[in-house]
Amino acid sequence: MKIRGVWAHNFHQELSQFDHCLHRFPVISFDTEFPGFLRDTPRDALEDQRYEDVKFNVESLKLLQLGFTLSDAHGNIGGTWEFHLSGFNEKSDPHVVASISLLKRNGLDFARLGQFGISVAEFVFGFLRVLRIHRGLHDLTWVCFHGLYDLAYLLKLLTQKPLPDSVVMFAKALGVVFGTIYDVKFMARYCRGFFGGEIGLARVAKLLDVERSGEAHQAGSDSLLTAAVFSKMNATFRSVAGMSQGCLYGISPTIVRYWQPAPVILRRPCFPVAAPHVYSARLIHSPILPTYVHM
Template sequence: MAMEMAYPNWTADVPDMYQVYGNSGNTSEMPVINVWSWNLGQQMAVLRQLVNQYRYISVDCKFPGLISRPVGTFHSTSEYHFQTLRTNVDMVDVIQIGLTLTDAVGNVAPGSPGTWQFNFKFNAQQDMCSAESLEVLGQSGFEFQKHEQEGIDVFAFAELLLDSGLVLNDQITWISFHAGYDLGYIVSAMLNKNIPVERSLYLSLVGLYFPNVFDVKTLIKKYKLSDKNGLHDVIQEFGIYRGSSYCLAGADSRLVALCYFEVVRLIGENNARAVKNCIFGLQDDKKDEDDIYNRYFHR
């Protein structure tokens, strides 16, 4: 008889003054485990245990807007998109990273929300940001004072992540929606420096840290599943319940997972694998999208 894995108490040793579940400290209809500086080590230990069985990691990052556009001559649209990504990742700090861990069919661990929301140090008065984006984030439930006082040091997070088994592991599959920025922030943190100027080198690093990546937006566009561009518009079209916690990294990482498994249901695993490691907007696609569509759907 198979032994059921014993999972830890997700909220153990949490001070009474804090609520672990919720958006950025408040109860949510899509519960997440909030991670701050004081429970970072504990929750990373939980993830190290879970990733042995729950090997599909959906990610979403929140940062306070785009503040820079590159100037100059670019050889391709992909190069322009990458340089825009690079300059903004270098200048604008990440505020939240959401991770949702599931098995190969989308199930989370029993008794767990399955979603972790890492809240990073951020000073709204001093750090680079877009005022418009800051307003949107504030309306979504971000507690900027708490981020300033209790936020995680991004490099402390990266150090634990490197030793977690979540990265540098070809048994793990990472999932994102428009993955460039999500992976860019994590790569930059793990490098402890700016991401490379060369797009090819950046993509090589993505391949090193994340050997298996699925960009849901790439899948949707390749197989013409929707003409929508944003995650929330796509899931609405797919009939996936969004809840009211959108614009928060934890809840959105859960939505990314739901969207991915719905896409795989629609197109099949083999068709999904055909565009593995294709980051939307960053790679020059030499194949015509209609040819790929016809190849797999025989239309």
């Protein structure tokens, strides 16, 4: 399967192909690449601390790559696009040296990224235009693997605003902007032989006999592998998707599509939380939607 590299010079042409393909393939598997974690969260951290670290890291760092693979409900692949964003300066922007070194070893060319990458403003304007069209035509399904950070970066990018202040408001914002979401790592906890979900994407792919195309730690290749794993997992474990919709590995609030009447905090949590919290409602604006949506 060819992974289509998208740069400033071919952005509009490839976005047009992406738009055309989305009509037939409305399942969007995605991955992001970013320059590391300034704060490492302990495995036993409470949920509020974990989200504080997510918010700090995402708002402190710049996104480098976005990978999107489109597929249909039967797992047929429509195409994979790898969008390269400009704006990151290794000399002046915050980053983790080890993370940058890893990305370089796996083929990410930072000099080319800076010179030929797509500007964030141009990407956001074009990508949101495509999403507005398709949101009005059919439901979109978003698929990630261990996607807490991927969704946080994408939410920040598309809204061009800081992340919400609490994890509950974050989950609500995801429901407004994206709607239906699956996290394959969360799904793996319900699959026999997958170590309760404590497993990486490469290992899940091996257990399901799914082969990778391209290099690991490249957003296009990771999104394509995520799409293939999601399809194979659904075919092998037929009840898992229904149990996992709206659940992200690492946080407890369920993500509910914005037009459903039940608020997130009244839904079954994705795993037990230590204590309930009370949050006030507020208006969240999504640039994908024509009006403000009361959350």
